[in-house]
Amino acid sequence: MSSTLDQPKTLPLPREITTVPRFSDRVFRGIVTTGGLSTLAILALIAFFLVFNGFEVMRSEGLRFLTGFDWMDAIPEEGIAATYGIGAMLYGTLVIGILAVIFGVPVAVGAALFLSYYAPEWIKRPMVVVIDVMAAIPSVVFGLWGYFILMPHAEYWAKLIHKYLGFIPIFDMPAPAYSRSPFIAGLVLAIMIIPIVASISREVFAQTPPDRIQAAYALGATKWTMIKAVVFPYGIGGVIGGAMLGLGRALGETVAVYTVLNLVYDIRIEILLSAGGSVASMIVNKFGEADAVELQALMAAGFVLFIVTLFVNFIANIIINRTARKG
Amino acid sequence: MSTLAVKPTKPWRPKVRNLAPEIFGAFFTAFATLAIVAITPLKGRLGFSFALIAMAVFTSATISWLRRDRKAALNSVSTVFVYVAAAFVIIPLSSLLFEIVRKGIGGLSWGIFTRDMSLASADSPLTEGGLLHAVVGTLYVVALATIISTPIGFLASLYIVEVKGRFAALVRFFVQAMSGIPSIVAGLFIYAVWMIGLGNSYNVMAGAGALSILMIPTVARTSEEVLKLIPNDLREAGLALGATQWRTIAMIILPAAKSGLVTSVILGIARVAGETAPLLLTIGGADALNLNPFEGNSSALPFYVWKNYSLGNPESIQRAWLGVIVLMMMVFIFFSLARYFGRTKGARR
Numbered sequence: 001m002s003s004t005l006d007q008p009k010t011l012p013l014p015r016e017i018t019t020v021p022r023f024s025d026r027v028f029r030g031i032v033t034t035g036g037l038s039t040l041a042i043l044a045l046i047a048f049f050l051v052f053n054g055f056e057v058m059r060s061e062g063l064r065f066l067t068g069f070d071w072m073d074a075i076p077e078e079g080i081a082a083t084y085g086i087g088a089m090l091y092g093t094l095v096i097g098i099l100a101v102i103f104g105v106p107v108a109v110g111a112a113l114f115l116s117y118y119a120p121e122w123i124k125r126p127m128v129v130v131i132d133v134m135a136a137i138p139s140v141v142f143g144l145w146g147y148f149i150l151m152p153h154a155e156y157w158a159k160l161i162h163k164y165l166g167f168i169p170i171f172d173m174p175a176p177a178y179s180r181s182p183f184i185a186g187l188v189l190a191i192m193i194i195p196i197v198a199s200i201s202r203e204v205f206a207q208t209p210p211d212r213i214q215a216a217y218a219l220g221a222t223k224w225t226m227i228k229a230v231v232f233p234y235g236i237g238g239v240i241g242g243a244m245l246g247l248g249r250a251l252g253e254t255v256a257v258y259t260v261l262n263l264v265y266d267i268r269i270e271i272l273l274s275a276g277g278s279v280a281s282m283i284v285n286k287f288g289e290a291d292a293v294e295l296q297a298l299m300a301a302g303f304v305l306f307i308v309t310l311f312v313n314f315i316a317n318i319i320i321n322r323t324a325r326k327g
Numbered sequence: 328m329s330t331l332a333v334k335p336t337k338p339w340r341p342k343v344r345n346l347a348p349e350i351f352g353a354f355f356t357a358f359a360t361l362a363i364v365a366i367t368p369l370k371g372r373l374g375f376s377f378a379l380i381a382m383a384v385f386t387s388a389t390i391s392w393l394r395r396d397r398k399a400a401l402n403s404v405s406t407v408f409v410y411v412a413a414a415f416v417i418i419p420l421s422s423l424l425f426e427i428v429r430k431g432i433g434g435l436s437w438g439i440f441t442r443d444m445s446l447a448s449a450d451s452p453l454t455e456g457g458l459l460h461a462v463v464g465t466l467y468v469v470a471l472a473t474i475i476s477t478p479i480g481f482l483a484s485l486y487i488v489e490v491k492g493r494f495a496a497l498v499r500f501f502v503q504a505m506s507g508i509p510s511i512v513a514g515l516f517i518y519a520v521w522m523i524g525l526g527n528s529y530n531v532m533a534g535a536g537a538l539s540i541l542m543i544p545t546v547a548r549t550s551e552e553v554l555k556l557i558p559n560d561l562r563e564a565g566l567a568l569g570a571t572q573w574r575t576i577a578m579i580i581l582p583a584a585k586s587g588l589v590t591s592v593i594l595g596i597a598r599v600a601g602e603t604a605p606l607l608l609t610i611g612g613a614d615a616l617n618l619n620p621f622e623g624n625s626s627a628l629p630f631y632v633w634k635n636y637s638l639g640n641p642e643s644i645q646r647a648w649l650g651v652i653v654l655m656m657m658v659f660i661f662f663s664l665a666r667y668f669g670r671t672k673g674a675r676r
Contacts, residue, residue, distance in 0.1 A: 009440060021572070028573035032490045035482020036498045039543060043501055046512065046540070048517040108411020119410050127413070129666075134420050138601020140629050141651050145423050148430075148644075157373070191419045198416065220428065222402035245507065252509025252567050254604035255633065280511045284607055295523075302515040305481075312506035317500065 046306060054300030057084055057293070065300060066090065071265050073143070073294055084297035086304065088265045092182065092277020093251055096261065099186025099271065100193055100250040105243045107195045112201035117231075118169060119224060129243045135195035143259035146188035153185045153258060172270050180262035181228035187258050195248030198246065199284055204238025206322055237323035244316035252309045254280040279305045293296075348394065353384045359386075383407050389485035431652030434645055439653075445615035449638045453645055458541055458653060460616040461631035464531065465657070467609065467620045468627050469600050470534030472542050479539075479593055480546025486552040487547075489562075499551070506544035513540040514605030521609070529611025534627065537605035545595040553587030554580065586668045593665035600658050603629035628654040 021029065037277075051058075058065055061084055068085020111131070113123055155178040165171045208231050216226040257278045262274035263285055283298050283305075290298055338524025356379070363369055363378040387403035439457035486492055487499045517537040521527050557580055565575030581588070611624030612634060626634075632650035635643040 005403060024573050025571045028576075029490055034487045036486025036490070036492065037494060037503060038479055038548065039483050039498060039502050040494070042540060042543070045520075046508070047515045049516055049524070050512070051522060053519045098330050100588075107412045107415045110409050110418045114409045114413040118406065119413070127417070130417060130420055132666075133659075133662065134416075136597050136601075136658055137423065137659065138603065138654060140601065140603040140636075141427065141655065142466060144647060144651060145426060145631070146460075147636075149422060149426050150419075160373075194416055221397055224402040224405040227405075231508055232446050248507045251508070251509065254509065254511040255607075259636070267473070276519070281511055283511050284604060285513065286569060287608060291425050298437075299515060299519060302512050306512045307666045308505055309509050309512075310504055313504045316498075316507075 010181075014271060020170070021185070022100040023090065043310075044060055050299050050303035054296050054298075057297040058300045058303075061085065061297075065297075066304065069265055071282070071297075073291065082293055082297075083293065084294070086282070086301050087281055088267050088280045089263070089301070090304070091267050091284045092114060092261075092263075093108065093308075095277050096182050096185045096189055096257065096269065096276060096278060097247050098187030099182060099249040101185055101243055101247050102190075104190030104193045104246060105239075106199055107190070108197035108242075108246075109201050109225065109239055111194070111198045112205055113231075115198075115202055116205040117227065122185045131195045131198050134191075135199070141258040142188055142192055143256035146184065146256060146260040151179060151184055155179055158183055162272055164262075170269055170271050173272055174270065177274035177275070178258055180274045180276075182261065182271045183275075185257050185261040185278070188256055189250040192253065192256060193249055196249060197239075197242040197246045199240030200320065201235065201239050201315060204235040204242070204320075205218055209232045221303055235323065237319050241316045241320035241323065244319065246314055247282060248316060250310040251304060251312065252280055253278075254284055257281045328477050335336050349389045352390050356382045357384045358675060361386050380407070380411055386513050401578050427648070427655055429651055430645075430648035434649040435652065443614065443616045448642065449635075450640050450642050456646075458628065458631055458646075458650055460613060461626045461628045461650065463616060463618070464610065464613075464625045464627040464630070465600065465654075467625070468530045468534045468538060468606070469584045470622060471532065472538035472599055473592060473596060475535060476542040476546055479549055480543045480591070480595065481588065482553040483543070483547040484554055485576065489572070489580065502544050502547045502551075503529065505540075506548060507558065508544075509603040509604075510537075510541055510602050511608075513537045514608035516540065517605065518608045524559065529609065529624050530622055531560055531617075531625045534606050534610035534625075535620075537609050538599040538602055539600045539606070541602060542595040547596045549591035550584075550588050552585050554589060554647065556587070557583050589590055591671045593661050593668065594627035597658055597665060598660040600661060601629055601654055607633065628657070 042315060062069070064083075064085055066085070067087045068083060069088045070081070070083045070085050071089075072083050074080060074082035080271045111127075117126060119127065158181065161183075162171055162173050209272045212230045212234075216230050221229060258281040260280060261276045261278055263277055263282055265277070267273065268275050279301055283301055286294060286298060293301065359382045360375065360378045361643040363382070364375050369375075369378055384404050384407050387407055389398040392621040396501075436546040437456075437674050438454070440459055440462065442455075442457035443460035444456045444458075445460075451666075483498060483502055487495050493499075512538045517533050517540075521533045521536065527533065545663070561579050561583060562575060565579045568571070606627050606629055610627060610630065613624040614627050615622050617625040628650055632647045632654065635647040635650065
């Protein structure tokens with residue numbers, strides 16, 4: 001041991017300081033970058049394959065694919081060519097999505113306000129868990145519950161609405177068929193989007209600057225005037241973004257809507273009537289017995305759905321990110 | 328014993344005398360509601376809740392107005408509505424859970440986990456047949472989806488948080504948007520690639536591919552949040568000791584974030600375990616147990632529920648509810664695991 005002390009070796013050269021990453025780092029960064037960009041690649045591939053498979057139908061139908069009401073296979077023996085149009089389904093999708101937002105968002109925002117400003121401490125935690133649990137329930141379960149449990153009640157409510165508000169065109173009923181209506185689908189979807197909207201609203205409300213809240217109280221505001229003057233102006237962007245995320249979820253919902261909505265290839269303004277549309281449900285409905293051409297049409301319909309939901313989500317995320325960054 | 332324990336007084340606490348209007352208001356609301364339901368044609372549970380809400384709004388607004396002013400009355404009204412909204416969140420969920428247990432618990436037995444449907448027909452009683460094939464199918468499809476999507480999800484979040492590459496903001500944005508992809512579109516995509524493009528037939532692998540498209544954004548977003556919570560000091564300390572970025576992340580950051588990352592995977596599993604629509608297009612469905620995930624039709628719990636619901640006779644509806652309760656138990660197990668791991672992380676801090 002002592003010999004090493006007696007004979008000092010040459011000092012190591014000063015380490016060269018460089019900002020060039022080492023080989024291991026370059027490999028690592030390469031792998032991570034590939035992984036990160038693969039998510040973009042997946043999205044691009046989805047768009048490409050749906051367009052690729054649906055291109056024939058989109059080209060032959062043109063704009064009629066978006067506006068047409070008919071979805072008919074070709075009948076060669078009668079010389080009828082196939083026509084595929086998702087206009088009615090697209091309209092129906094928007095109707096149930098908007099109904100879901102109308103029913104669900106006020107409740108969700110109210111629940112978020114309750115959690116943020118009204119609830120006593122002991123009820124907060126269980127209720128947050130309840131909302132999380134709601135978000136984890138599979139859509140097929142909502143579908144079954146909506147069909148067997150909610151529908152009898154909802155039919156009764158629909159009858160009441162028709163009885164007292166029937167003079168308004170959208171509540172009119174040409175035939176007494178109340179089951180599986182857009183109204184019921186909207187209710188089920190509303191319950192499904194409540195957790196998303198509520199949790200995003202709560203996050204945004206939690207970012208309200210506490211000094212402004214205290215300032216409002218110090219000026220003698222009641223709880224409601226404080227919320228109106230401070231919380232809403234501050235968080236309105238987040239609430240709108242959350243509502244749009246909910247809308248995006250509602251537009252793409254498949255199985256739950258399929259069980260509680262009667263698909264009819266026609267545009268009807270009456271929301272209580274047992275006739276509605278949903279692009280996603282139509283795909284499941286027609287997929288089973290689709291021939292090659294109809295399959296292409298379904299791929300095209302899927303592409304339209306993909307673009308619409310992606311667009312809604314884009315806008316929603318832009319709004320939410322902007323609101324969140326303000327804090 | 329004889330020490331004089333001074334009981335702290337709370338002079339701000341309202342006395343019974345101050346609370347008298349509230350107590351009176353509560354009684355008045357209850358009686359008025361009962362009276363309305365008894366006298367007017369407003370009947371049933373719907374009529375009752377409607378009358379109750381209306382009376383609560385009316386009474387609380389009147390009391391506040393008489394005591395203070397219009398603003399206080401408005402405050403009371405909005406308070407009632409906020410409480411009603413909270414109740415509207417609780418009611419559907421409790422109804423849902425109650426009905427699932429009520430309808431599904433009857434058929435629950437050990438036997439259903441040991442038999443498949445290959446020897447039972449649609450209308451045979453619940454004592455015949457079972458859902459072994461569906462449980463195994465779900466486990467397979469979820470496990471494979473986890474294997475596919477966990478690396479991609481983690482890499483995406485590492486790219487956003489740690490590497491911060493040129494496209495980090497873009498990737499983050501698209502991952503956010505990706506979490507809104509309709510599940511049916513994921514199924515259609517896999518069908519287009521796997522069946523039409525590559526000419527394969529239905530199997531579990533295709534279902535796992537569809538589910539992982541839905542799972543990647545959940546894993547990526549949750550693990551991104553977890554990685555952001557790791558204090559920057561740790562990264563700087565690692566780099567200052569001369570470690571490369573790779574060693575810093577592998578030896579310091581990932582171990583520190585371990586429980587959070589586990590949570591993100593479990594949340595992803597809970598998200599996809601109940602997905603039905605993509606499986607309808609990809610795994611084909613079967614009544615017999617299929618132990619090979621790479622070949623042949625298979626079933627899964629959501630598929631089983633869907634199929635039995637579609638068959639529509641009383642026995643198969645019962646089977647659907649049975650499938651729902653088993654599915655919900657699985658989802659809840661994953662969900663509780665996620666919360667458990669999420670919590671231990673919080674407690675250690």
